[in-house]
Amino acid sequence: MPVLNEPAGTPEPILEVTGLTKYFGGLRAVHLNLTVNAGELRCLIGPNGAGKSTFFKTLSGAMRPTSGTVRFRGRDVTGWDAFRVARLGMSIKFQVASVLEELTVLDNLHLAAEFKFGNREGRRRAIEMLEVVGLTERASHLATWLSHGEKQWLEIGMASVGEPVLILLDEPTAGMTVEEVKSTVRLLRKLNETATVIVVEHDMNFIRMIARRVTVMHQGEVFAEGSMEDIERHDGVRDIYLGKGARYAVRR
Amino acid sequence: MKRLSSAETLAALLLLLPLLAVPWAFKPYTANVLAVYMIYGILAMSLSLIWGGAGIMSFGQTAFFGIGAYAYGAIGLNLINAAHQTHLALLGGLLAATLLAAVVGYFIFYGRISDVYASIITMALTLVLFAFFVSTGGDEWVIGVARFGGFNGMFGQGESSQNIANYQIPPVTIWLPGMSEPFEFKINRESAAGYFLVLAVSVGMYALARWLLASRLGRVAMGIRENEARVASLGYDTRFYKFALFTISGAIAGLAGMLFAAWGRFVNPDRFGLGFAASTVVYVLLGGRTTLLGGFVGAAIIGYLTSYLGEIVPFSTIPSDTAPWMAALMEASRRIVREAPLLVQGAVLVGVVLMLEDGITPPLFRLLKRHVRWGWWVLLPLVIFYFGHRAACQQADLCLF
Amino acid sequence: MSLDTVGIVALEILNSVTILVLLALGLALIFGMMRIVNLAQGEFFTAGAFTVLTAVRYAHLPLWAGMLLAPFVVAALGIAIERLIIRRLYGRPLDVMLATWGVSLLLIGLITVIFGAVTQGIPFALGNFRVGRYSYPEYRIVMTSVAAGLMLGVYLLFRYTAFGRRARATIANPEMASAAGINTPRMFMLTFGLGAGLAGAAGAIMAPIVGVVPTMGVLYIARAFITVVVGGPIVLLGTLSSASVLGVIEALISRFSLFKIGTAGHCAPPPCEISIGGSAFFGQIALLLFAIVLLRLLPQGLSGFWRQRE
Numbered sequence: 001m002p003v004l005n006e007p008a009g010t011p012e013p014i015l016e017v018t019g020l021t022k023y024f025g026g027l028r029a030v031h032l033n034l035t036v037n038a039g040e041l042r043c044l045i046g047p048n049g050a051g052k053s054t055f056f057k058t059l060s061g062a063m064r065p066t067s068g069t070v071r072f073r074g075r076d077v078t079g080w081d082a083f084r085v086a087r088l089g090m091s092i093k094f095q096v097a098s099v100l101e102e103l104t105v106l107d108n109l110h111l112a113a114e115f116k117f118g119n120r121e122g123r124r125r126a127i128e129m130l131e132v133v134g135l136t137e138r139a140s141h142l143a144t145w146l147s148h149g150e151k152q153w154l155e156i157g158m159a160s161v162g163e164p165v166l167i168l169l170d171e172p173t174a175g176m177t178v179e180e181v182k183s184t185v186r187l188l189r190k191l192n193e194t195a196t197v198i199v200v201e202h203d204m205n206f207i208r209m210i211a212r213r214v215t216v217m218h219q220g221e222v223f224a225e226g227s228m229e230d231i232e233r234h235d236g237v238r239d240i241y242l243g244k245g246a247r248y249a250v251r252r
Numbered sequence: 253m254k255r256l257s258s259a260e261t262l263a264a265l266l267l268l269l270p271l272l273a274v275p276w277a278f279k280p281y282t283a284n285v286l287a288v289y290m291i292y293g294i295l296a297m298s299l300s301l302i303w304g305g306a307g308i309m310s311f312g313q314t315a316f317f318g319i320g321a322y323a324y325g326a327i328g329l330n331l332i333n334a335a336h337q338t339h340l341a342l343l344g345g346l347l348a349a350t351l352l353a354a355v356v357g358y359f360i361f362y363g364r365i366s367d368v369y370a371s372i373i374t375m376a377l378t379l380v381l382f383a384f385f386v387s388t389g390g391d392e393w394v395i396g397v398a399r400f401g402g403f404n405g406m407f408g409q410g411e412s413s414q415n416i417a418n419y420q421i422p423p424v425t426i427w428l429p430g431m432s433e434p435f436e437f438k439i440n441r442e443s444a445a446g447y448f449l450v451l452a453v454s455v456g457m458y459a460l461a462r463w464l465l466a467s468r469l470g471r472v473a474m475g476i477r478e479n480e481a482r483v484a485s486l487g488y489d490t491r492f493y494k495f496a497l498f499t500i501s502g503a504i505a506g507l508a509g510m511l512f513a514a515w516g517r518f519v520n521p522d523r524f525g526l527g528f529a530a531s532t533v534v535y536v537l538l539g540g541r542t543t544l545l546g547g548f549v550g551a552a553i554i555g556y557l558t559s560y561l562g563e564i565v566p567f568s569t570i571p572s573d574t575a576p577w578m579a580a581l582m583e584a585s586r587r588i589v590r591e592a593p594l595l596v597q598g599a600v601l602v603g604v605v606l607m608l609e610d611g612i613t614p615p616l617f618r619l620l621k622r623h624v625r626w627g628w629w630v631l632l633p634l635v636i637f638y639f640g641h642r643a644a645c646q647q648a649d650l651c652l653f
Numbered sequence: 654m655s656l657d658t659v660g661i662v663a664l665e666i667l668n669s670v671t672i673l674v675l676l677a678l679g680l681a682l683i684f685g686m687m688r689i690v691n692l693a694q695g696e697f698f699t700a701g702a703f704t705v706l707t708a709v710r711y712a713h714l715p716l717w718a719g720m721l722l723a724p725f726v727v728a729a730l731g732i733a734i735e736r737l738i739i740r741r742l743y744g745r746p747l748d749v750m751l752a753t754w755g756v757s758l759l760l761i762g763l764i765t766v767i768f769g770a771v772t773q774g775i776p777f778a779l780g781n782f783r784v785g786r787y788s789y790p791e792y793r794i795v796m797t798s799v800a801a802g803l804m805l806g807v808y809l810l811f812r813y814t815a816f817g818r819r820a821r822a823t824i825a826n827p828e829m830a831s832a833a834g835i836n837t838p839r840m841f842m843l844t845f846g847l848g849a850g851l852a853g854a855a856g857a858i859m860a861p862i863v864g865v866v867p868t869m870g871v872l873y874i875a876r877a878f879i880t881v882v883v884g885g886p887i888v889l890l891g892t893l894s895s896a897s898v899l900g901v902i903e904a905l906i907s908r909f910s911l912f913k914i915g916t917a918g919h920c921a922p923p924p925c926e927i928s929i930g931g932s933a934f935f936g937q938i939a940l941l942l943f944a945i946v947l948l949r950l951l952p953q954g955l956s957g958f959w960r961q962r963e
Contacts, residue, residue, distance in 0.1 A: 062481055086487035094485075100478040103471070111471050115487040119468060162487065309747055356945075363949035368690055368746055372878045373945060379875035380941045387934040526871050530758055537751065587766045594762035601755025605748045606741060 011037035013071075014166055014196050015059075020068030022051075022058050022220075029054045030065075030220045036166075041192045043207045044200045045231075046217035047240055052200040053095045055217070056168050060092040061085040073165060087115070089165035093158070093172060095200075097151040101144035105135050105154060108143050112158040125161055133157040133187070149180045156184070160191050167191060169199045173206050185209045216240070259621040262628055266620075270639050271451055275444035277642035283447040284439050285559070287515055289552045290454045294508035296535035296547025301461050302501040304541045305470060306494055307477030308367060311529050312356065312374030313505040315381050316349040318523035320506030321513035322385070322406060323348035325421040328514070329398040329408035336434045337427035342510060349506020350499060357498035361491045375529070382524035405520030406513075420517040424449060424510075437514070450511055454548070457504055461544050464500065473497050527594070534597045537604045540611025549613050554596065561592035657785020662908060664789055669907075669936075670900030671797045675859065676873050677880035677892050678803060679851030684881055685888035686824045686844050689746055693734065693753040694877065695870025696760035697849045700727045701856025702775075702865045703764060709775055716777060716861070723857035724850040731849020735842050743841070757870070764867040772864035792862060799858050803851060808889055810847075820844055876937065879944045885954020894955045902943050907936030 015036040022030040030051040036042050044052055057063035059070055061082035069078045077085050086092075100108050109126035117125055130136045133153040138146065143154060152172055159167050172188070173181045181203070188210065191197055201207055207214060207228065214231045216224040224234050231237055256264070275283050299313045324345035328338045356377060360370045389402020397408045408419045423446060427434035439446040464470050472493045475483040484490050513519045522528060534554055539546025574582070588595065604611065620627055645651040680694045701723040708719030734756055742749045779795070781788040811817035822830040823840040831837045856870075863869060880899055884891025913929065929935060951958040 060485055062485060081489070082481065082484040083487050083489045086485055092485050094482070098479050098482045100475045100482060102478055103474055107471055107474075111475050111483070111488075112486045114468055114471070158486065309750070359945050359949050363952055365948050365952055368750070369882050369948070371747075371750065372690065372882055373948070376875045376879050376941055376944075379871070380938055383934055383937055387932070527758075530754060533751065533754070584766070587769075591762040591765050594758050594765070598755045598758030598760075598762060601758065602738060602752050603755075605752040605755070606738065 011039075014038040014040075014073060015198075016071040017059070018069050018071075020055070020058060020070060021066045022054055022063065023066045028220055030058065032217070032220065032222045034215065034222060036196060036198060038165075038196055039192075040196050040198075041188065041210060041212045042196075042198045043210060043212060043214045044198060044217060045202070045204070045207060045214060046223070048202075049219075050217040051220035052217055053170055054220075056092060056095075056170050056200065059085075060090060060168060062092075086162075086164075089163075090168065091159040091162060091164035091166070092168040093152075093155045093170060095170040095174070097148070097155055099143040099146070099151050099154050099158070101142065103143060104140050105143055105146065106130065106139040108154060109157055109161050113161040116162045129157045129161040132190070134183075148175045149177070152176065153184070153187070156187060156191075160195065164195055166196045166198070169197065171200055171202065173201065173203055181206055182209070257621075259617070259624045259627070262624060262632065263617060263620055265632060266627070266635060268455075270635060273639040273643055275447055277639050277646055279646075280440055280444070283444055284515075285555070286552075287439060287447050287450040288512070289555045290450050290548065291508050291511045291515060292532070292535060292551040292555065293548030294454055294457050294511070295505050296532055296539070296551050297457065297461060297544050298501040298504035298508065298547075299532055299536050300539075300541055300544055300547050301464070301504065302498055303536065304543070305465055305477070306473035306497050308494060308498065309371045310374045310498065310501070311371055311533070312353075312377050313501070314523060314529045314532055315374070315378040316353050316502040316505040317509035317512065318378075318381060318385070318519070318521075319352050320345040320349040320509030321519040321523055322400075322509075323506075324510040324513045325406045325519050326395050326398040328422045329406070330396040332422040332425065333397070333408075335427075336425065338422055338425045338514075339427075341422075342424065345510040345513075346503060346506055349509065350503040353502020353506070354495075354499045357495045357502070361495045361498065378524050378529050379526065382521050382526075385521035385524060401520075403521060405518055407518075421513050421519065423517060424514045439515075446515060450515065453507065453511060457507070458544060458548075461504070464497075465544070469493060469496060527597075530597050530601070531593075534600050536611075538600050538611055540613040542610065543613050543617075546611050546613040549616075550611070553612075554600070558593040558596060561589060561596070655785070657787060660784045661787040661789065662904065664784065664793070665908060666901050666904040667797055668793050669904040670896050671793070671800045672859070673876060673880045673896035673900050673903075674800045674804065674892060675796070675855035676877035677884065677896060678800075678807065679848040679855065680877050681881045681884055681888045681892045682807065682851065683845055683848035685886060685891070686820065687841055689739070689743075689749040689753075691753045691845075691848070692750055692874070693757040693760060694848070694852050695874035696757045696764075697727050697731060697852035697870075698856035698859075698873060699764060699867060699870040700730055700760065701853030702860035702863075702869060703768060703856075703867075704853065705857045705860045706768075706773060706775060706865050710773075716775070720854075720857040720860075724854040727853025727856070728846040728850030730853075732842055732846040734849075735845040739845065740838065740842070761867050761870070768867065770867060772866040775861045775865060777861040790862075796858055796862075799854075803854060804889060804893065807847075807851070816843070876940065879940055883944050883947055883954055885951075885957035887956035887959075890959070891954060891956035894959075898955070899940050899943065903936040903940050906939040907933050 013035050015034070017032065017034040020030060020032055020034075021028060032051075032055070044055075046052055054063065058065040059072075061077070061080050061084070064079050069076055071077070072085070072088060072090055075088065077088065077090075100111070103111070106123075106126055109129050110123050113125045113129070114122035116122070127136075127139075130139055133156060135146075135150060135154060135157070138150065143151065146154060152174070156169065156172055159169065169188075173184050176184065185206065188197060188199065199210070212228075214226065214228055215222055216231060216234075216237050218240050223240065224231060224237055226234075270277075271286070274286055295313060295317050298316075299310060302308050302310050302313075324338070324341045327344040328341035331338055331341050356374065359365075360373060365373065385400065386403050388400035389404070393400040393402075394409075399407055399409055401407055406421060408421075422436075424437040425434050426437075435445070436443075437446040437449045465473070472483060472488050472490070475486075475488075476490050476494060480490050509519075509523070512523070531554065535550030536547050537550070538553060539548065539550030642651065676698070679697065680691065683689060683691050683694070704723040704726045705716070705719040708714040708722055709716055712719075714722075734753075738752050738756065739749055742752055777792065779791040781790050783789075811820060819830070819835045820840055820843075822833065823835060823837050827837050830840075880892065880895050883899060884895035910929065948954070
């Protein structure tokens with residue numbers, strides 16, 4: 001299926017997930033295969049408990065998968081420490097806004113930029129990023145004083161200031177007003193110009209605004225994949241969101 | 253580094269001017285006591301560096317302090333008779349403390365031992381070192397002329413030593429090429445060099461710690477304190493940063509230990525005792541764990557309080573004609589005062605944790621900041637006047653007390 | 654090595670394990686169930702010993718009566734401390750650690766104020782039995798039995814009683830337990846009291862073989878913590894397995910000299926050499942070193958490692 005912003009030539013996979021599983025005790029939270037090509041803006045949707053956040057954590061190294069492999073930029077990064085994955089160019093915004101509360105807004109961004117660009121250049125880029133996420137006036141405030149939406153943006157800024165190749169965003173618009181969601185969409189489009197982006201969302205309106213390739217997760221597995229129109233026409237997906245998911249429960 | 257604000261400059265002046273004036277304004281005893289408070293302050297600051305900085309509670313700072321002291325003592329005793337200086341002892345003490353901190357830090361942080369366990373391991377380390385140095389009383393525990401001496405502490409022995417002074421750990425002594433004779437940093441009637449050395453090291457270490465916290469290391473450490481997983485996901489190997497900060501703070505503690513051995517010319521296993529470890533934590537807690545200055549403030553306050561309580565021993569004799577309940581009360585109060593250091597420390601630990609989380613330095617500084625004009629125009633002149641007056645009368649030998 | 658030496662070494666290992674179990678059980682319970690580090694645990698141990706001392710010396714009760722009394726007295730003390738201090742600090746593990754350290758110093762100070770700083774002994778009437786050429790105190794066998802009894806008691810309590818069920822529920826998920834009608838603050842209080850009482854029992858049972866002095870808790874607390882840390886998250890299994898492993902190491906290193914290193918200097922009589930191993934002190938050093946290396950390999954402790962492998 002043609003994707004609008006795909007670069008010319010054959011698409012090059014940047015992330016290949018094969019047979020990835022994660023068990024909590026006896027409970028299987030994730031079991032899936034997924035390929036994302038360079039330059040994509042991929043949306044990952046699914047009801048609560050579909051395993052999206054767990055999936056992200058196993059990708060970024062915050063959690064070790066039970067089995068399966070993750071290949072990122074052609075390298076097997078399964079079970080790597082989080083910092084090594086990050087150095088290879090994957091950055092993540094967690095679901096629960098986890099900015100560094102007792103550091104200033106600028107220091108948060110500075111820290112995120114510093115490991116790649118060093119002290120001075122990192123600071124310069126951090127100040128640029130303040131502009132992009134609209135927090136210039138709050139630069140010297142402690143992050144803990146920011147509003148919820150501002151924290152989300154700060155985290156998106158932190159996830160992108162280090163010029164990553166792949167950005168994972170876990171519910172970037174949670175708790176935002178409609179206006180804020182719109183500017184977040186603009187921000188995402190801008191980020192997507194230079195990086196591959198995977199977004200986890202609940203909010204179908206937001207997904208529609210982005211309107212790119214969508215993967216639906218259900219009970220830890222890939223349930224459907226396609227363009228937004230396909231997904232909206234898909235009976236099963238509608239049922240999942242309307243609570244009839246049990247009918248389509250994936251056999252274990 | 254950022255420029256100092258007006259309140260910060262004022263605070264620095266209010267602290268440094270009196271400290272610089274002390275050797276002229278007071279008897280050597282005061283300089284001696286202040287020197288040891290500052291040494292404890294450096295130790296406490298090394299704890300706030302790792303605790304306030306990275307959120308890692310180390311009960312082991314006194315272990316590094318003690319190792320620094322013992323290493324300085326052992327090398328210094330051997331060196332002073334042969335070379336009449338202690339250059340290598342200073343180096344050796346620092347190396348020993350740094351090495352110990354690095355090894356312990358490696359196992360703790362690269363072993364991914366959780367923070368609570370890390371605290372326990374540092375505490376166990378201190379206690380085991382205590383047991384070790386207590387058990388070194390035998391004749392076989394000797395390096396050259398330096399005997400470990402078990403509970404009695406380290407001293408030197410040997411035929412070459414002619415007078416008793418040679419049996420003690422030497423003060424910091426330098427003899428650089430071009431100097432006609434070795435220079436000893438002592439604190440007595442003639443010289444306050446030892447005092448100024450301690451003051452200079454305190455200021456230097458404070459500046460170093462501030463610089464560290466303002467550098468990348470400090471930013472990452474503070475990030476780790478807030479949310480370690482987040483910092484790791486930004487690409488930082490958090491283990492390394494924790495390890496580095498832990499080792500540096502261990503080295504600073506070791507430096508304080510060397511100064512301590514050189515100041516008192518003595519070290520015994522008490523430096524590894526739980527009491528000393530506790531007092532270090534108490535200094536930091538009382539002074540404020542989020543500020544580097546807190547350790548110094550806490551050390552001075554607790555040091556003054558306990559030495560004051562130690563001096564007043566009420567009811568040295570209980571008259572025979574007192575009523576039994578009165579006698580019991582007097583005996584009780586005497587015993588309580590005798591146990592005062594422990595009771596004060598315990599009460600401060602519980603009290604600060606329950607009621608005064610930030611310690612006293614940050615509120616004091618906020619007060620100064622709010623009244624910074626008054627500080628400049630009233631407090632500072634008063635302090636200068638008082639110390640000028642003290643210095644003048646002390647030099648003329650006219651001081652009443 | 655002759656048979657009686659093997660026998661006596663085996664008994665010494667058993668004794669080391671016993672002491673570690675006695676020291677660590679209460680601590681492991683409090684740490685494992687409440688996730689707090691109680692640094693006053695050593696003083697609960699001391700308080701147990703002083704209860705026995707008071708009962709025997711001043712109240713002229715028989716020794717066994719004092720020993721039975723001690724756990725209850727100390728449990729009451731523990732519950733009081735939990736209500737007054739620790740309750741306000743749940744969710745702040747480091748502050749709990751510091752506050753209980755303060756309590757520890759206060760208790761040492763208060764006990765010293767009351768009893769003085771002298772070491773006192775408690776007489777007891779058991780003798781020695783012979784193992785070949787060696788003689789061995791009978792009382793140690795009593796201690797081992799008591800330690801085994803305490804472990805069994807704790808196991809039964811948590812496995813088969815209503816209290817045990819509620820306590821396990823509280824530990825597994827405090828919010829859920831409290832939603833299910835369990836009074837969780839009360840469970841924490843009782844658990845803390847139980848842990849304190851176990852330390853009191855350990856202090857009481859060990860009082861006759863050690864000098865009773867206000868600072869005695871400090872001597873044992875490090876070993877207790879090492880045992881708990883090495884044991885890992887599962888209370889009974891962890892304590893028993895880590896006490897066994899560490900006890901073997903401590904007993905062997907305490908008994909046998911591994912090698913000697915010479916030191917340079919003047920000592921009388923020469924030669925100057927230090928025997929590594931062969932004293933109680935080296936047993937403790939070995940304990941610490943082993944624990945640190947083990948934790949480098951198994952950060953979750955022994956029981957955590959086993960749980961992972963399941």
